Amino acid sequence: MSTDQHDLAMTGAGDAATRHYDQAIDDLLHFRVEVDAETTAALAEAPDFPMGNVLAAYLGLLTTEAEDARTARRRFAAFRARIDHSTLLPRERAHVEAVQALLDGDFLTCGRRLGMITEQHPRDALALAAGHQIDFFTGDARSLRDRIGGALSAWREDDRHFGHVLGMYAFGLEEAGHYDRSEEVGLRAVELNARDVWGIHAVVHTYEMQGRFGEGIRYLDARVDDWSTGTFFNVHNWWHYALYALEAGDVARALAIYDAVLAAGRSSMELLDAAALLWRLYLEGSGQHERWSALAEGWPALVAEPFYAFNDMHAVMSYVGAGRLADAGRLIAARETYLAEPRPGVTNQDMTARVGLPVCRALVAFGQGDHDRVVDLLWPIRHRVNEFGGSHAQRDAVQRTLLEAALRGGRHDLARVLVSERINVRPCSPFNWLKQGALAEAVGDRAAAAAARLRAGELVRQAGPGSVGTGG
Incomplete structure (x- = not known):
């Protein structure tokens, strides 16, 4: 019997396999591509090493890609x-048992079983990291916060991965709306480990949710070498940088980031960041047809079968x-067929039925100019869009689509509600004030429209300058 770096007993692993496993966990917490090679090396040393096989299965499942999941199922069986x-x-x-639940498509049971492990073994870094990702994929903000918060007291300041646990906690705090505490914890995590890209990501989310885009740009600029290289998470953090640029009204900078980094993505996680950025531009009337055409080519194989509605x-x-509305229609039809055969316990079926399909139908309706249908589809689900996963920042694409459809469709009362909600949560967001201006213009109040647009411009100036490179 051996012991891992967090003093947890393991069977079936000699010294070499244990070393590779420990390094793989470190790579996982740093989001380094080497995690796959180290896991493979651990299993080469000890093919039946239980925790090595568990880790390999989690890695195959948490990519949210059906082909990886199929390989993981075969190997784990x-x-x-x-x-x-x-x-x-x-x-x-x-x-x-937790892995098997995930292999069976039951994200929620997997999350609960990982939570039970954490209750008894709060220093199990793999249970924390995998559970944290499950909470993210299911949009469970409270569990994102409390799964990590409930284990935190078992970790010491001098633990090798204490900073990474803080980084996860900071993200959970942000998603649960505790922005001051999230910033404090996230900054401390990055202070302990400058290359904690998830901790950096948590701070970035905190600034995003507060509309502090100028500070976000400066924060990422100051640490660009820490988060933009040596990690498979760099694309997502570049996406956040591009969101800040859009908030500042700098479309050219956002597109420069897209072309240099996001356009080269191949995985689902990378492609969705690219789509989410271009969609924000699409909502503002910027077509970007060539970029969309290239991006659309990457999706067919990845969504050929249902796996994750997000x-x-x-x-x-x-x-x-x-402009490939027929392809969008075929994907929607395939998911309707998927729902026709109930699969009890398969989380993605519920996600698809409750959120995924209504959102996909609304996106097609928006592309067709049927703004009333967009509103009718999205308004009833706007407070439960979290159920198909992602972060507040990612799901804002859905909320923006609803708002833009309400504006274009003349649903001024609903648009007023949506704009009022946004401004009162983030009064320092230029985007929110621009939408206030658009609404005022639509109802004939030109003075209010001018005032709102002036406010948006003032907020951009107050945020101060920022600079960015797009190499990596």
Whole structure:
């Protein structure tokens, strides 16, 4: 029996396999591509090493891509057929059951089982990291906060990965709306480990949700070498940088980032960032047809079968942006067929039915200029869009689509409600004031429209200058 770097007992691993496993966990927490190689090396040393097989399965499932999940299912089934389950430690058995739930498509049961592991073993970094991602994929803000917060007291300041746990906690705090505390914890996480890209990401989210785009640009500029290289998470943080640029009204800078970084993406996680950026421009009347056309080519293989409704939304965005409405319609029809055969316990089915399909239909309706249908589809679900995962910042694309449809469709009462909500949460957002101006213009109040647009311009000037490179 061996012990991992966090003093947790493991079976089936010698010294070499344990070293590779420990390094793989470190790579996972740093979002380094080497996590795959280190996991493979651990299993090469000890093919039936339970925690190594568990880690490999999580890595295959958390990409949210069906082909990776299929490979993970096959390999994990072979591992389970080879071993005597009675020899596993209780913690290992619990991980095997959590992975199996995820393999079966039950994100919620997996999250609960990982939570039970954390209750007994709060220093299990893999249970925390995997559970944190499950909470993200299911849009559970309270669990994003409390899963990590409930384990935090078991960690010490001098623990190797204490800063990473703080970084996860900071993100959970942000998603739960505790912005002051999130900033404090996130900054401390990055102070402890400058290359904690998830901690940097948490701080960036905090600034985004508060409309502090000027500070966000300066924060990312100051740490660009820490988050933009040596990590598979760099594309997402560049996406956040581009959002700040859009808030500042600098479309050219946002597109420079898109062309240099986002356009080269190939995974679902990368493609959805690209789609989410272009969709914000699309809503403002900037077509970007060539960029959309190239992006749309990347989606068909990734959404050929249902796996994660959040990805489906971004694929439909790409098809609509590229003018491929027939492809968007075929994807929607395929998901309708998917729902016709109930699969109890498959989380994605519920996500697709409750949020995914209404959103995808609304995106197509927007592309067709049917703004009333967009509002009719999105207004009833606007307070539960979190149910198909993602962050507040990512899901804002849906809220912006609803607002723009209300404005274009002459649904001024609803538009007033939506703009009022946004301004009173983020009064320092130029975008929100520009929409206030558009609404005022639509109802014939030119003085109010001019005042709102002046306010937007003042906020951009007050935010101060920012600079960016787009290399990496």
